Amino acid sequence: MLIKREILAALAGSAILALPSVGAAQEQRFYLGAGFGQAEANGVCDEVRTLVTGIGSVSACDEKDSAWKLYGGYQFNRNFAVEATYFNYGSVTATGQTFGVPFRVTGDATAFGVAGVGIAPLAARFSLFGKVGLMRSEVDLTAAGIGGSAAESDSETGLHVGIGAMFQATSNVSVRAEWERNDELEVDMMSLGVQISF
Numbered sequence: 001m002l003i004k005r006e007i008l009a010a011l012a013g014s015a016i017l018a019l020p021s022v023g024a025a026q027e028q029r030f031y032l033g034a035g036f037g038q039a040e041a042n043g044v045c046d047e048v049r050t051l052v053t054g055i056g057s058v059s060a061c062d063e064k065d066s067a068w069k070l071y072g073g074y075q076f077n078r079n080f081a082v083e084a085t086y087f088n089y090g091s092v093t094a095t096g097q098t099f100g101v102p103f104r105v106t107g108d109a110t111a112f113g114v115a116g117v118g119i120a121p122l123a124a125r126f127s128l129f130g131k132v133g134l135m136r137s138e139v140d141l142t143a144a145g146i147g148g149s150a151a152e153s154d155s156e157t158g159l160h161v162g163i164g165a166m167f168q169a170t171s172n173v174s175v176r177a178e179w180e181r182n183d184e185l186e187v188d189m190m191s192l193g194v195q196i197s198f
Contacts, residue, residue, distance in 0.1 A: 031083075032072045035178065035193025039067035039089040041109070042186045048094045048105065056098030065090025067189050073117070075197075081117040086110070087135075089187055103145030111137040111182055113160040125168040135160040137185050158184020172197050 045061035052058060067090050073083025092107040115133025122128060134157060141152040164178030174195045181188055 028077065029075045029197045030072070031075065031081075031174075031195050031197040033070075033174075033176070033193050033195030035069045035071070035176070035191035037067055037189060037191030038064055039087075039187055039189040040064045041089070041092050041107075042188065044092050044107070045094065048096075052096060052098050052103075056096055056100075056103070058094055058096035060096070061092075061094040063092055065092070067191070069189075069191065069193070075119075078121055079119050081119065082114070083117055083131075084112070084114045085135075086112050087182070087189070089182075089189065098145055101145060103143065105141065105143045108140045109137060109185060109187070111135045111160075111185075115160055115162070119166075127166045129164055129166060131160070131162045131180075133160045134158070135182060135184075137182060139185070156184045158182065 041063045044063050045058070048061055049058050067088060069085050069087045071083050071085040073081050075081040087110060089109045089111070092105075094105045096103055113133050113135025115131040117129055117131045120128045136155060136157050138153065138155045141154075143150050143152075160180065160182060162178055162180035164176055166174050166176045168174045174197065176193050176195060178191050178193070179188065180191070
């Protein structure tokens with residue numbers, strides 16, 4: 001749900017990581033998981049309003065949408081893992097009018113990232129973690145208005161950071177709550193996920 005400034009110009013013209021199993025905190029483990037939540041593309045609505053200033057107005061704009069991710073990784077020890085994640089941030093939508101003609105903009109965004117994860121076990125089944133890495137993001141925009149309709153796509157690479165908490169429900173299943181930031185596209189995602197370790 002990301003619309004970047006250069007794409008908007010067309011209108012004018014974690015991963016869940018594995019907690020070490022009880023009694024086996026030093027094990028090296030592969031893990032897979034999924035997370036679901038909400039993403040918010042900060043500042044998109046303000047950019048749309050700025051672009052139509054003097055030629056129209058925005059009647060509705062929504063920067064939030066449901067989001068999900070799939071991830072997998074490898075935990076080298078109880079304090080460090082590396083994981084890869086695919087994100088689907090959902091959509092941003094904006095509607096309004098320019099020169100008296102209605103317009104609608106829809107932006108969809110996905111991303112793929114790789115990050116290192118630092119883990120701080122606090123108890124046998126509970127840990128905190130932080131992550132930092134890089135992600136490649138893709139934005140697909142469709143716009144319809146006074147100039148007809150158009151579609152644009154753009155890709156960018158930027159910083160990926162996150163923090164969260166994990167609870168080990170069983171020896172192989174963990175639950176994670178997490179906040180993540182796509183810095184290049186200024187998108188924040190909150191998610192709750194389940195991970196299976198092998």
